[in-house]
Amino acid sequence: MSTALLKIAGGTVYDPANGIDGQVRDVWVADGKIVSPPTDPDIRPTRQLDARGLVVMPGGIDMHCHIAGPKVNIARKMRPEEKRGAAPIRRTRLTHSGTLGSVPSTFTTGYLYAGLGYTTAFDAAVPPLLARHAHEEFADTPCLDKGLYVLMGNNHYVMQSIQRREPDKLQAFVGWLLGASKGLAPKLVNPGGVEVWKHRPAGNVRGIDDQVDYFDVTPRQIIRAMAEAADALRLPHPVHIHCNNLGLPGNWTTTLETMKALDGHRGHVTHIQFHSYGGGAGDEDTFHSKVAELADYHATHDNLTIDVGQVLFGETTSMTGDGPLGYYLHKIYGGKWFSSDTEMESGCGITPIKYRNKSLVHALQWAIGLEWYLMVQDPWRVVMSTDHPNGGSFLAYPQIVRLLMDRSYRHEVLKTCHPQVLKRSRLADLDREYSLYEIAIITRAGPARILGLTHKGHLAPGADADITIYTPNENKETMFALPRVVIKSGTVIVEEGEIRATPLGKTLHVQPEYDVEIEADIRTWFEKYYTIRFRNYPVSDAYLHDSQTIPCGT
Amino acid sequence: MKIVEDATCTFCGCVCDDITLKVENQRIVEANKACVLGKAWFLNHQIEDRPSCLIDGKPAPLDEGYERAASILCEAKYPIIYGLSDSPCEAQRVAVSLADWIGANVDSTTSVCHGPSGMALQGVGEVTCTLGEVANRADLVMFWGSNPAESHPRHFTRYSLMPKGMFVPNGRKDRTCVVVDVRRTKSVKAADLFFQIPPRKDFEAIWCLRALAADVALDADQVERDTGIPLARWQDLMQRMKSARFGVIFFGMGLTMTRGKHCNTEALLALVRDMNAHTRFVVKPNRGHGNVTGADNVVTWRTGYPFGVNLARGYPRFNPGEYTTSDTLARGEADAALIVSADPMSNLAQAARAHLASIPYVALDPKETPTTRAAAVAFTVAAYGIQTGGTVYRLDDVPIALRPALDSPHPSDQTVLEGIERCVRQRKGIGEFA
């Protein structure tokens, strides 16, 4: 295979990281990487794909989804009813069978992402005690490179270090914990709030200056200290933050305060749509959009990046590390409810949810997501996501592309929504249409850059040969739903909707340098209250099959 | 002489990972910290002086065994794969692949253990936690239809009653222990309160508590008739439950195996959910085997369903009662089977056992059992956690990597299943990359 040379000839290339906006050019691939065209004219490619008239982009990157690990698996188990009516995923000579619904089984997840031209995905919230489980599921999720973010915002050692004003210990702990769980980035979910939930029925924080029981720290302190630690460790991707007060009317102020709490440190605010609401606390009737205010702050503070967390109408499953949020949604919708608290670390909540276009709140959520895309001028700092499956399935990404590129379609859907949406959001006035170049940024080049993945999201020599080739279509949803060819690490894995190969992909993770002297302190703390042995906690390399360490400090 | 520290015992669902093993002359001679069940587990699993492979009771090379197994499974119209709860995840994954290639049912011993608890979770969800939360927070600890003193001997000391936890600094003194059961089991010795209900009345008793949690008025005479316990005692219990800081109910086969089955477990999960309006309350099934929780997880992530999965149409379908093993055997539907480290010939009903004896089946087990004796192909495999490694899931879904102490001349479950899978793939023309 090392002499194989693939030429993708004559395609219309969109490679925003290298400033290529719809140029007709060839792309050359060898050994799983993009390579320069051969200088020797006698060297012929071993295979040539005729891409004339076709759109060529880097493979898609989903930087925030829930696809592997304990809460994802409970959600699968909990929703047999969704799978009965869904299309069967049959085994073939190349592929395992599986099931759909809002939480597809592992193999199916890999195949479907590949089918959409996505080649990299990150599970957004894994408790380190259970990281081994996520890695096991990754080993059964083919066609993707993947990684995970490690829950830290309600971790006892984190809160203890902050309370005791020991930033050195915090920094070492974050470095150690990322290495032990083979994760990519630190994740904060309702920082401090989940610990309060563990102490009291319906417990939660209501603002970032609330005190967390026992530890006497505030969410603000957690956010600030963790952002500082991430920057000190020079992590490729900074703290990834699911703000407090998700979903509540009036929560936009919490989001703004969170962004301010970063105090200039890097931070990524995730599924920000769910955190952009004006209105009275707990009062649905005053619910409205505050995107403009937040987008203004975002525009003038380039330490911040965001992903949207788009809501789409239909049935899905909400699953989150935000334990009290799960309870809250269960109380509102009355659906079955799963909740699990992980010792010393985190929580989770799962409940079915159905977004209805005739519901004012849901329609506003939908509109608010789109406002984010359309009002943020710099596409490099806003990323497409649905917080799969919380806002909707990743299978709806092509629909989002169409909504962004085709304003008449957008208006058509808007017309089917609750009429009050027109008054409470600006969506009707936003005429902007995304270009293919901008789509390529928010689904490829942007997330790669935000995650610090220098070898992904672009097509210059040295990049991973993850490439998606689309057939142009007036209907952008059709165009993005069915790529002509998908290439993963130089191998054609999908052709005209059919899987051709199912490589396992790599796990992407960091191994930050940290002060190993502090491990003794971590161990003492660990052995006091955990119910497994310290030595049995870290995930060994044996779970990673193929992996790549993303360097810190670039 | 060799010492293995932080080894994991996989006999019961406690999956204690703090065992120190002393190995001498290819035998484990000491299992420090292990309970009586764990010691028996470690000390009794030596290298079995049996052939690794027996075809029709006669020794045969492994490759022949794989071929014969593959032919039995491929020629069947309704093959079933059962067991899995005493195998590591790496082996369980291969079993699910096999089921996919041959269109078999895949089912673990969950279906005759906590399957009804899984069905309840599918109905109402579950409010739960990892065991460290119990150790650190629980001040009211209840056991319903579960007898850890005999089934999970280190449960009380390691997780639920004795630990001096972060918010339970005085350990046992800070806790109230309640046992609900039809017998005064050995666990009752550890209890502060005991509710002895008549057999087959768990459903009524749980619903009595559900009513009290919701302040629904009850007829005292009926309560006493139905539950054998005066209403006042239940009221007192509910009062304690509501005023606990963090309550937990562990439950076992006393609920899943008796009249009511999944209706009992659903009632209990709903009760605990309702209690969260008053205080923090969680529930936890006391899973019995070392990796039955792993089987649930593996089968779920690969098929979407936890147990009783049918793949005959080329995709997963789920229906307890239809695709579960006790049923497919007792109704005479299965015409071949692959039994992985389980002993249905001891544990299933007579109709199921009689039918299993009449069909060709393959069995894997570290030891000789009634199931291996009647198998067409029997493989002696290395014992997981002792002679072979892998990943197992504790009863609270915490995944732990095994530290085996010995080598074995016998193949692991994973090796045998992969061998059979290779032969099946060849017959079916399925490529290596799947």
Place this chain on the structure above:
Amino acid sequence: MAEPFVLIPGRTSRQGCGISAGKFSAEYLDETSVVQLASTDMKRLGLTSGDVVKLSSADGQVELAVRAATGDELPPGVLFIAYGDLSSRLMGADTHGSGMPTSKGLDVMLEVVTRSPPGQAGSTPRGTKGAPPG
């Protein structure tokens, strides 16, 4: 003369240890072939440990040695046996659409087979006979 009882099969530590010793070990077979009765029932039926009774359910019958339950572990009318081959013979296969056969709270009829003369302890033969209903 047969009397109705409710049978609870369950786990015991000895049965658990016996599993590891082996399904054909004396430890396992002994533990799983004895049925326990409340002492009040033992007295009423004139039984001493080691006597043999026949248990019949809708699905099968077995003969087993008896043993008095420790203290007041069992209420009158309730029997206990450690899970194993013999308890399985009494269990029906109907899972009521749940996958789980009814394995606890089984209705059985108990008939005394051999009763030691008063003042003599019975031997402890292992109960091995079992047959499905004719």
